[in-house]
Amino acid sequence: MRRDVFQAVADPTRRAILGLIALQAMTPNALAEHFDTSRQAVSKHIKILTECQLVKQQQNGREIYYHFNPQKMKEIADWLAPFQKMWEDRFSRLDQVLDNLKNKGNAN
Amino acid sequence: MQTKNTTKITADEGKQELFIVREFDAPRELVFQAFNEPDLLLQWLGPKDMEMKIDRMDNRTGGSYRFVHSYAGGGPEFGFNGVIHEATEPERIIRTFEFEGLPERGHVSLEFLTLTELPGNRTSLHIQSVFKSVADRDGMIQSGMEGGMNEGFAKLVELLAEINATN
Numbered sequence: 626m627r628r629d630v631f632q633a634v635a636d637p638t639r640r641a642i643l644g645l646i647a648l649q650a651m652t653p654n655a656l657a658e659h660f661d662t663s664r665q666a667v668s669k670h671i672k673i674l675t676e677c678q679l680v681k682q683q684q685n686g687r688e689i690y691y692h693f694n695p696q697k698m699k700e701i702a703d704w705l706a707p708f709q710k711m712w713e714d715r716f717s718r719l720d721q722v723l724d725n726l727k728n729k730g731n732a733n
Numbered sequence: 734m735q736t737k738n739t740t741k742i743t744a745d746e747g748k749q750e751l752f753i754v755r756e757f758d759a760p761r762e763l764v765f766q767a768f769n770e771p772d773l774l775l776q777w778l779g780p781k782d783m784e785m786k787i788d789r790m791d792n793r794t795g796g797s798y799r800f801v802h803s804y805a806g807g808g809p810e811f812g813f814n815g816v817i818h819e820a821t822e823p824e825r826i827i828r829t830f831e832f833e834g835l836p837e838r839g840h841v842s843l844e845f846l847t848l849t850e851l852p853g854n855r856t857s858l859h860i861q862s863v864f865k866s867v868a869d870r871d872g873m874i875q876s877g878m879e880g881g882m883n884e885g886f887a888k889l890v891e892l893l894a895e896i897n898a899t900n
Contacts, residue, residue: 641809647876648835648869655836659809695875705742708874711780713740716755718777720738722767723759730763 633677638662639670643679643693650683650690744874749867751874753860761848761856765823768792768846788812792826794819815841824848830862840869 634640638660645651645659653671657664671691674680681692695704738758744751757764767773771787779785780802788799799814812833819827826846831838845861864870 637804644876645834648832648872649837649840651836659834661809693872693875695871704875705744709740709742712742712753712755714781715777716738716740716757719764719767720757722773722776723757723763726763726766726773727759 633674633679636670638667639674642667642670642674642691646680646691647693647695650692652688652690656691744870747867749865749870750861750863751870753858753862755858756851757856757858758854759856760854761850762823764848764856764858768826769820769822788814792817792820794821796820798828815844818843840865842869842873 634643641659642656645656653664653668656671657667660667671680671682675682678697679694681694683690683692738756741754742751743754767777769792771790774790775785775787778800783802783804786801786803788801790796790798790800792798794817796817797815798817799812801810801812803810814831814833815829817826817828819825824847826844828844828846829841830844831841842862842864845859845863847859847861849857849859851857862870862873864873
């Protein structure tokens with residue numbers, strides 16, 4: 626099962642879909658607007674994500690909304706870990722920028 | 734040396750805010766400069782696998798900014814914008830942040846960036862982000878959105894790969 630989820634998030638389009646609906650539930654149309662690919666292609670990705678239980682579909686009146694399932698994400702990793710690592714990478718690049726600035730200052 | 738500059742992130746359950754704390758081996762003026770000058774910001778803020786463009790950036794009090802992240806090989810573009818409530822060099826920036834990719838507007842957060850001088854020409858950075866709702870905050874953390882679309886998930890893939898490799 627974990628392998629399925631791993632495959633689900635290994636695809637960049639599916640990660641982008643998850644990133645979008647993690648912020649807010651979206652209709653198929655609202656979601657498809659973000660991608661150059663056809664609606665069918667987006668639907669196919671949604672189907673895989675739904676099968677892995679990362680995405681839930683909910684009928685709201687006439688519209689279907691795609692919801693992110695945070696529980697599933699919490700099952701497979703410490704939920705803060707990716708966010709933490711993103712900032713760590715960013716700050717180590719900043720360390721490099723600051724080193725360059727310091728060296729430039731010393732050279733003058 | 735490695736443990737000295739650890740990144741500490743606090744996001745208590747049920748709260749609308751998160752905190753990021755990190756120390757740097759550089760004087761406060763330089764750290765502020767790295768946040769304040771577009772060509773320096775581009776060198777570290779943008780996500781690894783995406784291109785970052787600065788559409789506009791006026792970091793004075795009352796100014797505004799807009800950044801765009803896009804995939805190197807084309808594909809979707811994602812914009813972020815906000816206004817500068819206060820910029821006091823070299824100690825403080827208070828600004829708003831909004832991701833433009835949502836179907837509805839208004840999911841704005843407020844960021845407080847504070848730089849404190851430490852002995853030995855070191856600097857402590859403290860970021861507090863306050864969101865409109867708990868859901869907005871949790872969504873931001875899980876989407877990895879702030880670092881550029883889906884970088885958080887890319888990191889997750891790496892982490893899962895590491896876990897799989899050690900099992």
